[in-house]
Amino acid sequence: MTPDLHRSRTLVWALVVLTTIAAYALVVPLLAGGDPRLTDFAAAYQAPSSAHWFGTDSAGRDLFVRGATGLRVSLVIAAVCAAASTALGLTVGVAAGALGGGVDRIVMRLVDGINALPHLLLGIVIVALYPGNLAAIVASIALTHWTQVARIARAEVRPARSATYIEAARLAGATRTRVMITHLVPAAAGQALVAVVLLLPHAIWHESTLSFLGLGLPPDQASLGTLLQDARTTVLTGSWWTLTFPAAALVITTLTVAAAGTTLRDRITPPLPERVTR
Template identity: 80%
Template sequence: MRNLRHRPHSLIGAIVVLTVIAVYALAVPMLTGTNPGLTDFAAAYQPPSGSHWFGTDLAGRDLFVRTAAGLRVSLVIAAVCAVASAAVGVAVGVTAGALGGWIDRIVMRLVDGINALPHLLLGIVVVALYPGNLVAIVASIALTHWTQVARIARAEVRAARSATYLEAARLSGATRTRIAITHLVPAAAGQGIVAVILLLPHAIWHESTLSFLGLGLPPDQASVGTLLQDARAAVLTGAWWTLLFPAAALIVTTLAVAVVGAAVDHRITPPLPERAIR
């Protein structure tokens, strides 16, 4: 991934792929006019053809439309989780870095404690209390992925606290709150943007995993995870297309987002010598 982010052709290709995926996920269910939940058991397990490009599933539903609808749901959930997780991480990191002292030590020990817990296991516990609840799914992902963002935001804030412009702001009589809002939050905002992009693949995979385990969205709701859950039994009957196309959509999406995120991280985060000089 470090090599890909330095290659402009790879970055352009990833952006084009993401654009195609976004258009596919948003436009296909509307343009085709096909209900992704419409069943036709007489057409069950039909292989890919001119009438059904991705084939059909066990209920005769068109997988081309259903994969687009599922990808759209997974992307929306992942985006909400990534934004919420990045917001919590930046808020906690800025608070710890700005206040310092015993508050910083307590917050970082809390971060260490959460990091010691398996994220997937903690997410399963949260979702198991409210199975099929969309808010519980978002909370289970957002509340387990903010710790790394908090560490990075805290490091940026601690580096900014020693800058000369911050000392000048203190000498001019600026309050601690004003300094935090005016200088420290913008110092960590760039890392928050990077975190949102880089957390998207993690959020997509976690939502898919929870739905695959039967703890996420209900089976009748199309998402990448529920499609993969349906494909688990279908593959044993020879319906390989029920696994291939949803899995390919998941893998291609996460790889494209990872490449774009790595490139943005490289542009926002300066190299170590520059950071030392700054």
Template identity: 50%
Template sequence: MTSTRPRPTDNGPRRPRDTTRRGTRTVRVWTSAALAAAAALAALLVPLLAPLDQQAVDLTAKLLAPSADHPFGTDELGRDILLRSVHGLRVSLLVGITAALVASVLGLLIGAAAGALGGRTDRLVMRAVDTFTAVPHLLMGIFIVAMFRPGIWPVIASVGLTHWVSTARIVRAEVLSLRSRPYIDAAVSGGASRLRVARRHLVPAVLPQAGLAAVLMVPHAIWHESALSFLGLGIPAHQASLGTMINGARGSLLTGEWWPTLFPGLFIVVPTLAIAGLAGAWRERINPRRRSELVL
């Protein structure tokens, strides 16, 4: 005898695994969100409450180990590492977000143009993409910053101008696959110009992908900024930047003072991982393979 009592079923045994996976995913997303929010708040508010006195050099307090007064210790010039790291984070986030925006908008425009126009434009763009891919980003970045005086804007330009390639690739592929859809045919038949087809049908369709690429690029851009600053080519040494701080701490690391390297390093790693975690969650949301949409 089988029970005739109606019972809800939930598609078999996929449920437990899905639930646990969803559980860890939720924890990961919220941790990432909390860390990213904390980093953003600190970078926004702390410099307002505790302005960094660039000249606050106190050679009597140099290289103090972490203590109640200086939770992250002091550097080789006696400056508080916690405060400088927060200020450095502000610079890094500013550079990272702006550079990622520049790169993504460039990538979106170039990729959409290549995919939508096709033919000669497409071939030209793809050769440019190959060229940029062939040269390591950092090398190209160094080349670009070297043309300017050190500062924030050359770093943004250097990262932005070298990182549009991946977005352009993603957008072009997406546009190419959309272009053969009958709804694009219908738009053309309805009198839409090339620009209108791109603006109305193609770009909105690729925006989630491009946006995801942009967010994923923020951590990457931060790492590049730090690398350039570490090499002494990015943010000038007198400005607090995580890269310059780690660069300045090289000497003390050899003599056993680990804190001037570790804490700025954590300020690079933790917020970038948090942003990457959020981007990962976003990717799962827009994943086309997700079968949640009911087709009637």
């Protein structure tokens, strides 16, 4: 099997699984109706059955519906975080690569300084100031994951700024800002698209970790992190399903998104040995 065919099949399977996950997260809560936060303690800790496919939690809530709701919340938060982080990294990286000189050196030292900090610890510090605040959660993830995007954007822009069409645009009277927006940003746009996809698994894990630690969303708000936090104690009573299904949703989603992002990255930028032999 050729590398291109293998990547194509991987991407197709990843998209099929992601479509299924998205359909589960979007459709199930709509079909279930009602408020998934409503409790029914008489139905607590019921094992998986035809009535409750994923069983029920400590408050008698259906985990099939609550899991879909939590997955949807986590995916939306992760998508917003990935988009914000990529936009910030793209802006900084393009500016550093286009301006060069002292600006480039200062920006890269800033990137190195942020990379030296433990991202999870920095995120915990930010969220701890505003516990349960959705904006704080987004900020804590976006502000700790933009540096790699900035490096990639800078690497794409530096060779592009000396291209013939860039020189022609400058000679035609285009300002530096117009050149960056019109020519240099599109040069890094392909890698930025890949960065959004590759950042999604990181964002999902960070949101889940923060919520699991009790610093993210409030316990009554379903997300993969809050479901796992609730299962931390209930699983000790023998209710294995409260941990198994949310954990499986988290692992399958992140692995599938990572596989799709890696395949997309390889299609846009083939590995070095492959490029050399062509």
